[in-house]
Amino acid sequence: MLTLTLFNHAGGVMKSSLTRDVGYTLAHAGQRVLLIDLDPQANLTDWLGVSGVTRDQTIYDTATRGDALPEPVRAHGLHLLPSDVSLALAEGQMMGVVGAHLHLRQALHEWRDRYDTVLIDSPPSLGQLSILGALAADHLVVPVPTRQKGMNALAGLAEAMATYRKLRPDLTVALYVPTLYDARRSHDREAYAALKDILTPLASPIPDRGAVWNDSASAGQPVGVYAPNSPVHQDVLRVTQEIAVATGMTLDVAQGVRQ
Numbered sequence: 001m002l003t004l005t006l007f008n009h010a011g012g013v014m015k016s017s018l019t020r021d022v023g024y025t026l027a028h029a030g031q032r033v034l035l036i037d038l039d040p041q042a043n044l045t046d047w048l049g050v051s052g053v054t055r056d057q058t059i060y061d062t063a064t065r066g067d068a069l070p071e072p073v074r075a076h077g078l079h080l081l082p083s084d085v086s087l088a089l090a091e092g093q094m095m096g097v098v099g100a101h102l103h104l105r106q107a108l109h110e111w112r113d114r115y116d117t118v119l120i121d122s123p124p125s126l127g128q129l130s131i132l133g134a135l136a137a138d139h140l141v142v143p144v145p146t147r148q149k150g151m152n153a154l155a156g157l158a159e160a161m162a163t164y165r166k167l168r169p170d171l172t173v174a175l176y177v178p179t180l181y182d183a184r185r186s187h188d189r190e191a192y193a194a195l196k197d198i199l200t201p202l203a204s205p206i207p208d209r210g211a212v213w214n215d216s217a218s219a220g221q222p223v224g225v226y227a228p229n230s231p232v233h234q235d236v237l238r239v240t241q242e243i244a245v246a247t248g249m250t251l252d253v254a255q256g257v258r259q
């Protein structure tokens with residue numbers, strides 16, 4: 001089992017979008033995939049069309065008490081530990097509990113034979129739930145928009161990584177993914193060039209293409225279901241393959257070969 005956390009404390013960088021669509025692509029290729037929504041805003045949960053979530057279906061009791069994980073819900077061939085706004089309360093509860101930041105890693109260990117890949121969607125913060133998600137990962141995947149906003153987040157990311165490595169010296173960033181890239185804008189081209197200089201390994205950029213992403217989110221469907229013939233789906237297949245290579249999965253997305 002390989003656990004990857006989509007991580008960046010900045011919001012709107014494509015963490016939830018990539019979690020959903022990379023997860024769907026891996027499942028479509030035959031992997032057993034678990035997605036975990038750690039964001040109390042529950043975008044990932046909504047965008048998979050899952051509603052009516054109660055707190056006991058989320059990772060709340062795992063985070064705060066170290067309980068075993070609840071049974072995931074099913075959506076589009078994926079297993080999902082969904083989120084709900086009540087998960088926000090876990091932040092305060094975790095603070096008084098020694099070792100709480102390792103609860104998710106420990107609980108996932110019990111499921112190591114059940115899944116091939118676990119993808120964790122981080123909240124846009126450096127709070128308790130983000131630490132929980134980062135420390136549960138074998139590797140982080142870090143989306144960075146090709147904008148000033150993306151550059152501005154890098155110092156905070158480096159600082160967070162340094163802190164997490166004190167508890168998990170083996171934790172690495174498997175791949176930085178440039179996102180929301182608009183090649184027509186000189187600002188984006190300059191930011192992308194700067195990212196190439198400072199971040200390794202760096203994936204090829206994911207173009208800024210609003211409509212399909214937003215419409216598939218409203219429809220509660222992965223892009224591979226909502227618009228399988230779109231350029232956006234090609235973007236998804238490409239980045240999934242790059243993540244697979246960066247993390248040592250034996251997977252050919254085009255062939256659908258099992259890990």
Ligand SMILES: Nc1ncnc2c1ncn2[C@@H]1O[C@H](COP(=O)(O)OP(=O)(O)O)[C@@H](O)[C@H]1O
Pocket residue numbers: 010011012013014015016017018043124180206207208209210211213214217
């Ligand atoms: N390639 C893309 N081009 C344009 N908009 C996108 C793209 N991918 C995602 N989006 C949209 O950008 C917004 C932020 O993405 P999201 O995945 O929620 O980021 P995060 O989880 O990092 O906050 C969402 O409304 C999403 O639909």
Ligand SMILES: [Mg+2]
Pocket residue numbers: 012015016017039043044121122123124
């Ligand atoms: Mg998100």
